[in-house]
Each structure stands twice: as structure tokens, then as C-alpha cells.
Amino acid sequence: MKKTQRRKLSTLLLATTSALALAGCSGGSDPKPQPPTAQKSNILFIVLDDLGLDQLAFYGYGGAVPPKTPNLAAIAQAGLQFRQAWAMPTCTPTRATFFTGRYPSSTNVLNAVVSTDLANSEISPYEMTLPKLLDTQGYTSALIGKMHLTGTDLDTAANLPYGHQTMWKLGWDYFDGYLDGAPFPIDTRAGLSNVAEGTYKCGFVSNTTMDPANGADVGACYVATGGCESISRGEDIATPGRSCMERGGIFDPGQSCQATRPSYIDFDTQNGYYTGEFVQSWPDGRTNKVTAADPSARGYRSTMETDRAVAWAKQQSGDTPWMMSVGYSAIHAPLQLPPLSLISDTTRGRNDNLVCSPASDIEGVPGQITALIDDHLITNLMLEAMDKEIGRLLVELDLATWNDDGTLNYQPEKTNTIVVVMGDNGTYVNSVKFTEPGRFDPTRAKGFAYQTGVSVPLLVAGPMVKDPGREITHQVSSPDLYRLFAEIAGADVDAIVPANRPVDAQPMLAYLTDPGQGPIRTLNFAEMGTNFTNPATSITPQPCVIEAANVCFTIFPNKALCDDQSGIWYGVNSGLADVPAEGFSQCGQVMSYRQGLDAGDKVDVLPDSQKAVSDGQYKLVRLNRKIYSIDTADPVNSTYVENQNTDELYKVDMAVPNPTLDREGSAIAIGSPTITAPLPTEAQQAYALLKAEMDERDQVASYNYQYDKLNCPGDGNRDGVVDQRDLDNWTELSQLNLYKGVAQSSWYDFNHDGKTDDADRAIIEAGMGMDCPSSPA
Known part of the structure; x- marks a missing residue:
């Protein structure tokens, strides 16, 4: 049986009725596989x-x-x-x-x-x-x-x-x-539910040289298969707790193996890379x-x-x-x-006990x-x-x-x-x-x-x-x-x-x-932006600051993720003085708080979108960032003002041993929303070329970001038309991944409310037969 046929057959099992499910997987015939040849790598x-x-x-x-x-x-x-x-x-x-x-x-x-x-x-x-x-x-x-x-x-x-x-x-x-x-995140209890979080920051029980208070040089190593082995510090094992972790086990410090594994040995909690x-x-x-x-x-x-x-x-x-x-x-x-x-x-650093x-x-x-x-x-x-x-x-x-x-x-x-x-x-x-x-x-x-x-x-x-x-x-x-x-x-x-x-x-x-x-390429391009946020989830991301990058963002939904990125959490239960127990909700409040402590604080908001284009010598970076009011006396009063565009033009190369990078303060010119100051002839020509490409990419981004709600509502499979296939695909997806009887987010959630429901079906029906406008690029 061909793979395309197997996929269609399995799709029949996903929906409530086989007829609807078969319609849901229709999206045009898959190209016919060709037989492999010995030349194919x-x-x-x-x-x-x-x-x-x-x-x-x-x-x-x-x-x-x-x-x-x-x-x-x-x-x-x-x-x-x-x-x-x-x-x-x-x-x-x-x-x-x-x-x-x-x-x-x-x-x-x-x-x-x-x-x-x-x-x-x-x-x-x-x-x-x-x-x-x-x-x-x-x-x-x-x-x-x-x-x-x-x-x-x-x-x-x-x-x-x-x-x-x-x-x-x-x-x-x-x-x-x-x-x-x-x-x-690293399990700082090292798999022991009877110790406090933070006791073992690297995920294993330290030896007594590393940590005289909580470390151990002997103990029992339990493994998930049910076995146990006593491990002690010696010539070949500097840290028994680490050795046990490397074997996939959990180390019980200072204890001997028991016939019945102690209840506090926790194999269900994940532990970083182990x-x-x-x-x-x-x-x-x-x-x-x-x-x-x-x-x-x-x-x-x-x-x-x-x-x-x-x-x-x-x-x-x-x-x-x-x-x-x-x-x-x-x-x-x-x-x-x-x-x-x-x-x-x-x-x-291989044997560095201070790590x-x-x-x-x-x-x-x-x-x-x-x-x-x-x-x-x-x-x-x-x-x-x-x-x-x-x-x-x-x-x-x-x-x-x-x-x-x-x-x-x-x-x-x-x-x-x-x-x-x-x-x-x-x-x-x-x-x-x-x-x-x-x-x-x-x-x-x-x-x-x-x-x-x-x-x-x-x-x-x-x-x-x-x-x-x-x-x-x-x-x-x-x-x-x-x-x-x-x-x-x-x-x-x-x-x-x-x-x-x-x-x-x-x-x-x-x-x-x-x-x-x-x-083959005349221009290189890179970008990132902001994903569509699900309003149906009960979790709300809160601010995290990465000080090494001088940046604040609201992407992580909890403190553990922020901590894992070496960040400082400003959300619920941050533990920071004068930060509300419920935490801050946006980065303007964080910047107000930090500038109240240090007027020269450089932390800024992570841009909503970033794009970069280069001809190999010149590079244009375009940022779109939220601007907030600053209230150092009462940070909670900080409010959103507007989004601001900024163009930054740099000279770059990847020379060895030290490349010319687009560092802060090294820009040839900066302008908001675009650069208007006169530039040297070569730089001006480069900026014109790069700006034209950037403007085009902005148009493409806007077109696709507005596709579901403005440019072609109802065309969930992006084939350029709103037709029966869209209705069939919606039918399939509306019966999958149900929560409280309603399908959750999918590519047919046109109003972006986190549900694939009758409101989305109505959008398809309203647009049935529409030919969608082409992308600007």
C-alpha cells in the first residue's frame, strides 16, 4: 500500500464518520511516487x-x-x-x-x-x-x-x-x-521528592567537597528498571550522585538499597538533559x-x-x-x-568541582x-x-x-x-x-x-x-x-x-x-515576529528579563522557563521587592520598575518583529517595537503608547578572526520609521536596494498575517479559493481535539478564538466560491 493511501486510510479513523474524514483529507492528488534508483542518495x-x-x-x-x-x-x-x-x-x-x-x-x-x-x-x-x-x-x-x-x-x-x-x-x-x-528544567531536587527545590542545582546529588551541607559520598542508586546499586566515592567515581544520574538513575544519598523502592524516589519528574x-x-x-x-x-x-x-x-x-x-x-x-x-x-572543566x-x-x-x-x-x-x-x-x-x-x-x-x-x-x-x-x-x-x-x-x-x-x-x-x-x-x-x-x-x-x-542569492534575509496568541488558554505569559541581552519579553507562561533561560521573572510570585504578588503584565511596567531602581538601566522591549536583509557587505535591520509610558513612581501605571518602526543600516562581514558585526553604536545610520539622512553614495545605493526588498517583505508579512480575517477568510488550506474542500477540512478538524465538546485551535480557526467551531464554518460558507487575491510577492 502506498504511503499516500495509508495516510488517507488513517485519516478515516480520526473523524467521527468515514465519509467526512475522507473528505477532510482531500487537498488535491499527491504526485505519484517514482520507483527508487540506485543513483538516489x-x-x-x-x-x-x-x-x-x-x-x-x-x-x-x-x-x-x-x-x-x-x-x-x-x-x-x-x-x-x-x-x-x-x-x-x-x-x-x-x-x-x-x-x-x-x-x-x-x-x-x-x-x-x-x-x-x-x-x-x-x-x-x-x-x-x-x-x-x-x-x-x-x-x-x-x-x-x-x-x-x-x-x-x-x-x-x-x-x-x-x-x-x-x-x-x-x-x-x-x-x-x-x-x-x-x-x-533541571530537577533541582535530583529526583528526591523529600528535599526542597534548589538543593541540587545541576540535577544530581553533589559530593561533600562540592556541598558539605547537602552532598553525599555514598548512597543507593535506583534505576527505572527496578534495580538498585550502592555507589561510593572512590578513585573511579568522584561524585556518586552524578554517576548515578549518568546511568539514568536516582541517587538516595547516605542510604543503602531497600527491597522496596522508597516513595520519595521520583522517576516521573523530568531532569533537563537526562x-x-x-x-x-x-x-x-x-x-x-x-x-x-x-x-x-x-x-x-x-x-x-x-x-x-x-x-x-x-x-x-x-x-x-x-x-x-x-x-x-x-x-x-x-x-x-x-x-x-x-x-x-x-x-x-571536565573535573571542576566548583561548577x-x-x-x-x-x-x-x-x-x-x-x-x-x-x-x-x-x-x-x-x-x-x-x-x-x-x-x-x-x-x-x-x-x-x-x-x-x-x-x-x-x-x-x-x-x-x-x-x-x-x-x-x-x-x-x-x-x-x-x-x-x-x-x-x-x-x-x-x-x-x-x-x-x-x-x-x-x-x-x-x-x-x-x-x-x-x-x-x-x-x-x-x-x-x-x-x-x-x-x-x-x-x-x-x-x-x-x-x-x-x-x-x-x-x-x-x-x-x-x-x-x-x-546564487543576491540578498540574504532573516526574520522573526510574534505568533498568534490563543485567547482560549487559561495561561497568560508574563514578563521575563534576560539581562545579558538587555531585553524584556512576555513569551514564557511560568517562572521555571524564565529561570531556565537565565532570566529574571517579573510575573506571579517573582519574589522581587515591590513587585506585586500577581506580577507585572507587560514590559513597560518592568522597565518603569527597573528605571526606578537605576535610572540608567538599558533593558528594552523585545521587538514584535525583526527583519534583516544583506547584500553581503551592507545590512539593513528593521525593528517594530512596542513603546510604553514610563512611571517610575508607580510602575503598574505604565501603558502602551504605540508601535514604532526603526531602520538600522550597517556594514558587516564575517572575516576571520574577528568579524565586523552589527553592534550597538556601529550603525551607519538609524531612522524611524526609515532613514532619511543623507548617506555616502555607495551606502545610499545599498540602502535603496535593501529597503526595496524589506518593503516587499513587509507587504508579504502583512498579507499573510491578515489572510484569515481580511485577505481570504475561509481558505484554510491556502489553495487560493474558498470551496468545498475547505468545508470538508473544517468538518474533519471540528471533530478532533475536543475540549468541553468543541474542537480547539486549528488552521480552520479563522477568527483566531482558539476554537474550530460553527463560527468558522459560517466564515467558509460566507466566502464560498471566492478567488483570493494573490500575495504581493
Whole structure:
């Protein structure tokens, strides 16, 4: 049975009646798969989380103490290393561009998806996603680990219409990964419900040298399978609690193993990088969820992600080409020490007992940046551990071998697999390497459209790469990978993707096959914005301040998420003096409060939208930010005034060892809403070109943001018409993911009230037969 038929058959099971469900999945005939040929390459796509160019010594950067990444360096040396690759400033928008070929404003996937967003800000099942595209060429596809493309199953799963079948509905034959955007916070009780939160800040019971008050040098290590082993400090085990955690266990300090596991041993609570909740789906539509208490969900994430990728790939026959996307969680917050077994004995900080000692704490009060040295050290260790696992992935897939000295012997020309590695956005603030070489900018890192936030590694290796070891200095953007993968598979994007929804991706294959290939892109573009917020959820995001970036935002719904990002929480129960118990509701109140404490405080509001466009030398950044009144005497009185546009023009390059970045104070000119001051001739010409592109992208963003309510209400599948298919799709979705008898958020929630109900059906009926206006670009 063909995959497209299996998908339709499974969809019959999702709706109340088979007839309605069959109508709901109609969206045009899927292109007929072609039989695979021996020439078709397998594709291994590795996505690195929060890892910008600043981290990597083989790019010429890495700061004064770079992490060890020999295996990533080996991939670069055996293939191509792109020096001007841009991602979007945050994870979900970038990852959506990989699999749709469209910029964020073309899909309304504008920021990292959280549980309080509408499904309208997630990839639509009506898109020609990359796995669907490759299906037309006979490929089977898998997605392993973190990809953060959808909503979550938290609470009522308010923005997950297809539940655990979502990745399957988006086209993947197999999924074994997380719906969450990051590992859960570190369990500072270390799995012990009888101790207070905050006792063990790194997630494991310290030894007595690190923490004389709460540490232990002996105890019982319980594992999820039901066993227990006594562990004590000795020559091979410096910290028994850490050793137990690395085995997937929970350490009971100072105690011996009991025949019945004590009730305070808690395997249900997640613990940062040492647990995961894996959602699985299969080609026949079956799903499963593996919770943190399951032995297979306990271990170190980079290791578990590699294990799952190897397991799937090993099951594939040699007759069918495959694409496997592996999303590693590292080096996303929370920063947590990896297993000692993944770290070289000579790595600085491997055996540093102060990292998780109370002696290293600095009070997290406004105006201070906490634990920066620890953050850099742990980031290095996490990156080295992931690099080791990436090497193991290649070896266990028979794409490489280990040399006698432990280095990677990777000769991609002897394989039938293309390997592509890319970061999803720049490094997060506290991990940015701001010293030489590199001198990147932590105040303009992940979450910003400046160079530190969008410049990422991109490596491509494989049998079709001619003259490996080259650097590509031409500009490329994350959506371009959509076309690259299509070209590798032999899929004709322009013939398959609907003409009314052309992709933004540019072709890249020529860079692999032609060493003399000139620039394919004339402009590079990146953006982020604000997702559609779900008014039906009971959770209200409140302000969080990231002091290292001088920014306040209202995205996180609770203090734990803010804490995990090294932020200061100004919401409910913040614990800060003179902050109301219910917390502040917006960042104007936070800025008023902070300026009352320090008139020179620089914290500002995270822009509602950010766009950046560059010709490789000049770069235009356009910001749209809320402006609030400031009342230092009574911060609660701060009110919203207006939104303000600002254009900033910079000169940039990614030179080695220290690039010219778009730092604060380095702009050639700044204007609001646009630059009107006279500029030097070359700069003026560049600004005119970049502004024209930016204006066009603004029009596209406005068109798509208003699509459901203004430009084409009723056209939920975005095929350009309001017709019976829309009514059928609404019928299907209105019977799924019910809460109190009403379907929750979906792509057919046209009034954006968090419900897919009769009000949305009425919108379709009112617009029936309408041809929608075309996008401005």
C-alpha cells in the first residue's frame, strides 16, 4: 500500500464518520511516487540547537577557550563549509523554513511555538512539506529528536489538532522525538521528592567537597528498571550522585538499597538533559508516548537521540532511499553537565568541582549577569559531548570509522549518503563567545536578527561534492535547504509545489558540483515576529528579563522557563521587592520598575518583529517595537503608547578572526520609521536596494498575517479559493481535539478564538466560491 493511501486510510479513523474524514483529507492528488534508483542518495540532516558560528574554532572563531569539535571539523574538511549561511533568529521559524522552503512571514510561523500559541502559527498539514516532496521520488523519511515544529500535548493540547499523529500528518513516515521546544528544567531536587527545590542545582546529588551541607559520598542508586546499586566515592567515581544520574538513575544519598523502592524516589519528574518524553508515530498511523519514567527515556539526550537515529536507519533496506532528520537538543538551555564518558580527559572543566558547588553561586538580582563562567564552561562540555555523538552516529551508520587515535575517518565519496549539518539560530546570550577570536555580541544573539543571532554553521558532505574541503563565501539562507534536498532527490519543486504558493528557497546543488559556481542569492534575509496568541488558554505569559541581552519579553507562561533561560521573572510570585504578588503584565511596567531602581538601566522591549536583509557587505535591520509610558513612581501605571518602526543600516562581514558585526553604536545610520539622512553614495545605493526588498517583505508579512480575517477568510488550506474542500477540512478538524465538546485551535480557526467551531464554518460558507487575491510577492 502506498504511503499516500495509508495516510488517507488513517485519516478515516480520526473523524467521527468515514465519509467526512475522507473528505477532510482531500487537498488535491499527491504526485505519484517514482520507483527508487540506485543513483538516489540517502540524506542525513543534522540540526544543531542554539549553535552559532561564534562557537567553532574550525570556522576561525571560538573565543579564548573554544570547545572541542573534531568530528564536526572532519565533516567540514571532507565537504563544504558555508561561511555566510543565515538562519532565522529563533528555532521554530528556522526549522519550518527547512521543511517548507518558505520564509516565516509566508507561513505565519514567526517565533518559537509555545503552548499559548494558536495552531495558525504552526506548519500546516496542507503544505507540500519536504518529506511529502521526497515521497514523490520514492524516499522514506524519519524525524528523530528535537524539531519543535508543532504545539505540545500539555494540558488540553490546545494547539495540537492531530495529537501524536501530527508529524505523520506533516509527511514523516516515522517520528521518534519531542514535541517540546527544549529539555524540561533541571530537577533541582535530583529526583528526591523529600528535599526542597534548589538543593541540587545541576540535577544530581553533589559530593561533600562540592556541598558539605547537602552532598553525599555514598548512597543507593535506583534505576527505572527496578534495580538498585550502592555507589561510593572512590578513585573511579568522584561524585556518586552524578554517576548515578549518568546511568539514568536516582541517587538516595547516605542510604543503602531497600527491597522496596522508597516513595520519595521520583522517576516521573523530568531532569533537563537526562530525561525525555518521546512521542513516536509509524507509517500506519500508530502512535506511542514514552514518558520520563520509562528506562528508554532516561539517559543523556545526545546519546538517546543518536541511539534512536541509528536504530531507525539500521532498519532500512538498501532498496529505498531515505532522509533522516536528526535534531540534537544541545546546546539549548538548560545548561547541564554531560556524562564524563563523552568528555576528553584533557578538556578544561571536565573535573571542576566548583561548577555545581554553592560556592559558585552569584545572587540573581536585577543588574547582575550570573554564573557566566560556568555557562561558558558547561556549553563547551555539552558541545564536545554532542560532537562525540555525531561522530558515533556516522560510524554506526557505516559512513565513517574511528582511527586508532580516536579521530574520525570520514570519506564521504565512498558512501551513498549526503550529510548536511546546520544550526537553527545563533548561540543563546550566556553561551556566546565574546572574546577573541570572534568577539561575537551576546547582547544581540539568539532572538535577534543581528549577525550573532543569525550566522550559523552549514556543512555539506557527500559523494557528489566536487573538490571537498572548500569554503563557500556566497550567501545562503535556511529555506534554501528545501531546494537542495529536492535537487538531491530529483524532485522538481516548481512542478510539484502549487503555483499560487511559490517557495522562497533558492537552488544550492551547484555549489556542491561546481567549484566555480558564483553567487546564487543576491540578498540574504532573516526574520522573526510574534505568533498568534490563543485567547482560549487559561495561561497568560508574563514578563521575563534576560539581562545579558538587555531585553524584556512576555513569551514564557511560568517562572521555571524564565529561570531556565537565565532570566529574571517579573510575573506571579517573582519574589522581587515591590513587585506585586500577581506580577507585572507587560514590559513597560518592568522597565518603569527597573528605571526606578537605576535610572540608567538599558533593558528594552523585545521587538514584535525583526527583519534583516544583506547584500553581503551592507545590512539593513528593521525593528517594530512596542513603546510604553514610563512611571517610575508607580510602575503598574505604565501603558502602551504605540508601535514604532526603526531602520538600522550597517556594514558587516564575517572575516576571520574577528568579524565586523552589527553592534550597538556601529550603525551607519538609524531612522524611524526609515532613514532619511543623507548617506555616502555607495551606502545610499545599498540602502535603496535593501529597503526595496524589506518593503516587499513587509507587504508579504502583512498579507499573510491578515489572510484569515481580511485577505481570504475561509481558505484554510491556502489553495487560493474558498470551496468545498475547505468545508470538508473544517468538518474533519471540528471533530478532533475536543475540549468541553468543541474542537480547539486549528488552521480552520479563522477568527483566531482558539476554537474550530460553527463560527468558522459560517466564515467558509460566507466566502464560498471566492478567488483570493494573490500575495504581493
